[in-house]
Amino acid sequence: MAGLVKSRAAPVVLLLVAVPVAVWNSLTMTSSGAVPPGQALLGLALLAPGYLVGRWIDGTRLLVGAAVVGAVSTALLARSPWNWAEAPVALAFTVLLPWFVGRYRRQHLALAERLRQDARRARQRERTRIARDMHDSLGHELTLIALRAGALELSPDLPEPHRRAIGDLRASTSDATERLREIIGLLRDDTEDLASLVRRSVASGMDVRLVGEPTDSRTAYRVVQESLTNAAKHAPGAPVEVRVRRTSTTLVVSVVNGPSSSPGAATGGHGLTGLAERVRTADGTLDAAPRPDGGFAVVATMRRDAE
Structure with missing residues (x-):
């Protein structure tokens, strides 16, 4: 009717x-x-x-x-x-x-x-500006610190305890730089759509299938992107199904990969903790766990209008 x-x-x-x-x-x-x-x-x-x-x-x-x-x-x-x-x-x-x-x-x-779209574009412009400023200032300084720490670590007259401390400093700075790049990637609005992401994954050799209506939610995109990356790392060659489902109030995105040919390789990988934080900002939840068949499943439930 x-x-x-x-x-x-x-x-x-x-x-x-x-x-x-x-x-x-x-x-x-x-x-x-x-x-x-x-x-x-x-x-x-x-x-x-x-x-x-x-x-x-x-x-x-x-x-x-x-x-x-x-x-x-x-x-x-x-x-x-x-x-x-x-x-x-x-x-x-x-x-x-x-x-x-x-x-x-x-x-x-x-x-x-139209007002909602204008507000969304304004937020996207602000995120892009913040990401650019963080990359230009913090990223540059962290890179310099890591380089100086690496040079100091190679100094021949440096006592061994100090050398280990400098090595830890260099490693921590490198980790902070990578984390900053991840945050900048979340802030920037240069993502493609889900269909393009799946096509690119298939072109790289993965067996990926997209089920359901595509969404322009950036949070959903990051969930799928991180999940496909983990599947490629920890379950190479396994089939992956990306499913998008909407209800009247929620958006549910699931990424399920089959068992890996390598024993014990079907793990959640890295980045799921940060991904769960990202989904929580959209008033959602992220569930990631191994499947009985040896595969792995990531399910994100968020607001229907989540960005």
């Missing part, structure tokens, strides 16, 4: 049928001097077609066509000159007013969607 109402043809047919019925209903009620309950209910039901046309169909030519149908119907059904004044009033209340309400509703929702 919902698909019928939202199709372009159904509201048009309903409106073109409702106009002559509205004229007939108005003229018969006024001629009888009373309003039978059945005709009153019919009058209320006739409000729906005008609203649906205004809500789902763009353009006013249909309204002009409805006016022509109304005039023809009045000419055929009118019994006195007064009917020519009564019929337009009836059409104004049963067709024109609901059409304006439906049109207002459609424009209001369209404006709200």
